[in-house]
Amino acid sequence: MSGNSDPLSPRAKLAVTAGRAVAAASRAAGRGSGSVIGGRVALKLDPDLLARLAQHLDVILVSATNGKTTTTRLIAEALRAAGPVVSNALGANMPAGITSALAGGSDARYAVIEVDEKYLAGVARDTDPKAIALLNLSRDQLDRAAETRMLAEHWREGLAGSKSVVIANADDPLVVWAASSSPNVVWVAAGQMWKDDAWSCPSCGGVMQRPGDDWYCGECGFRRPTPSWALSGDHVLDPHGSAWPIHLQLPGRANKANAASSAAVAAVFGVPPQVALERMYQVQAVAGRYDVVQFMQRDLRLLLAKNPAGWLETFSLIDPPPTPVILSVNARGADGTDTSWLWDVDYTRLSGHPIFVIGDRKLDLAVRLEVANQTFQVCENLDQAVQIAPPGRIEVIANYTAFQDLRRRVGN
Numbered sequence: 001m002s003g004n005s006d007p008l009s010p011r012a013k014l015a016v017t018a019g020r021a022v023a024a025a026s027r028a029a030g031r032g033s034g035s036v037i038g039g040r041v042a043l044k045l046d047p048d049l050l051a052r053l054a055q056h057l058d059v060i061l062v063s064a065t066n067g068k069t070t071t072t073r074l075i076a077e078a079l080r081a082a083g084p085v086v087s088n089a090l091g092a093n094m095p096a097g098i099t100s101a102l103a104g105g106s107d108a109r110y111a112v113i114e115v116d117e118k119y120l121a122g123v124a125r126d127t128d129p130k131a132i133a134l135l136n137l138s139r140d141q142l143d144r145a146a147e148t149r150m151l152a153e154h155w156r157e158g159l160a161g162s163k164s165v166v167i168a169n170a171d172d173p174l175v176v177w178a179a180s181s182s183p184n185v186v187w188v189a190a191g192q193m194w195k196d197d198a199w200s201c202p203s204c205g206g207v208m209q210r211p212g213d214d215w216y217c218g219e220c221g222f223r224r225p226t227p228s229w230a231l232s233g234d235h236v237l238d239p240h241g242s243a244w245p246i247h248l249q250l251p252g253r254a255n256k257a258n259a260a261s262s263a264a265v266a267a268v269f270g271v272p273p274q275v276a277l278e279r280m281y282q283v284q285a286v287a288g289r290y291d292v293v294q295f296m297q298r299d300l301r302l303l304l305a306k307n308p309a310g311w312l313e314t315f316s317l318i319d320p321p322p323t324p325v326i327l328s329v330n331a332r333g334a335d336g337t338d339t340s341w342l343w344d345v346d347y348t349r350l351s352g353h354p355i356f357v358i359g360d361r362k363l364d365l366a367v368r369l370e371v372a373n374q375t376f377q378v379c380e381n382l383d384q385a386v387q388i389a390p391p392g393r394i395e396v397i398a399n400y401t402a403f404q405d406l407r408r409r410v411g412n
Contacts, residue, residue: 121158321352
């Protein structure tokens with residue numbers, strides 16, 4: 001960067017100011033945070049604004065189909081040990097939302113940015129990131145995201161020859177194949193519960209062999225790389241073989257995996273694992289998910305699950321039967337309008353739980369539960385489901401817009 005202490009041109013400053021004004025007006029009108037519309041206006045006025053805002057920052061990009069919002073929060077928390085951080089913590093993860101987030105971080109040293117999978121290559125080109133964390137690739141929004149293999153191809157092309165340090169999950173063959181075009185990769189054994197998107201080799205199409213936790217293609221020799229970081233139970237193993245305890249307020253194996261990847265990212269910037277992991281304890285809930293709220297004299301725990309991989313991880317962390325479970329599924333624009341993914345979820349894992357079904361697509365879900373031989377009741381809304389649920393804390397699992405609806409209803 002040049003010696004100029006303010007890297008923004010007059011045009012860029014105008015774009016930032018206009019974007020903030022539009023965002024403020026949107027908030028005042030009760031239409032959400034305004035970050036996306038503000039970012040759109042700013043980018044219209046200065047199409048190079050994202051690159052300009054990023055040039056004085058150490059940028060870290062986080063992309064995946066599951067866990068990116070939480071991991072972004074964990075990395076941001078860890079890096080605050082090394083300096084001020086700006087982040088799109090509310091999950092506005094396309095270029096307009098990212099531009100808005102960076103425009104608000106004038107004194108920051110680091111930018112920890114969640115990026116929608118489809119935009120990763122373009123945002124990486126604009127922001128020249130120091131590090132990119134890739135967690136997983138699984139089926140999601142079938143109506144508009146191409147199949148996972150094509151997304152992996154897009155990542156692979158976008159990362160080819162990249163100067164960034166890529167921190168990638170060694171247990172996901174699609175992520176490994178995408179990251180392998182990059183010259184500087186740190187491999188993390190973060191695990192992978194959902195395997196149904198990687199039975200064929202992304203490199204040659206051959207059948208993937210999966211002995212134990214290992215994987216390899218019997219035909220072309222593409223195989224799991226040796227990780228330098230690993231999740232091992234409740235510890236992160238660093239490249240020197242030291243085990244560091246994970247202390248999280250967030251539940252479940254998936255969040256331990258997110259913490260392992262986050263520790264590996266923090267280490268790139270000189271933050272030791274012990275410091276990074278201690279700081280991650282601060283994170284209690286992420287944009288409402290994992291929050292326990294009081295509603296109609298009951299405790300409800302709000303859990304977000306957007307695709308089959310997410311539902312599988314969520315089932316593993318709910319309280320045992322007979323804890324009541326409310327399931328809510330919508331299929332609006334932000335969710336993807338195709339609900340055929342419901343057939344990829346193993347709902348037999350809910351056996352023994354009283355199940356209540358709500359949401360725009362409750363009948364699609366009811367058919368799926370019927371086929372899975374589950375006992376359930378279809379309800380008109382959250383209030384009715386809570387009223388008839390048996391005693392005890394209630395687990396509420398919802399996909400994206402259904403989750404936002406729930407948060408509004410319970411005042412969270």
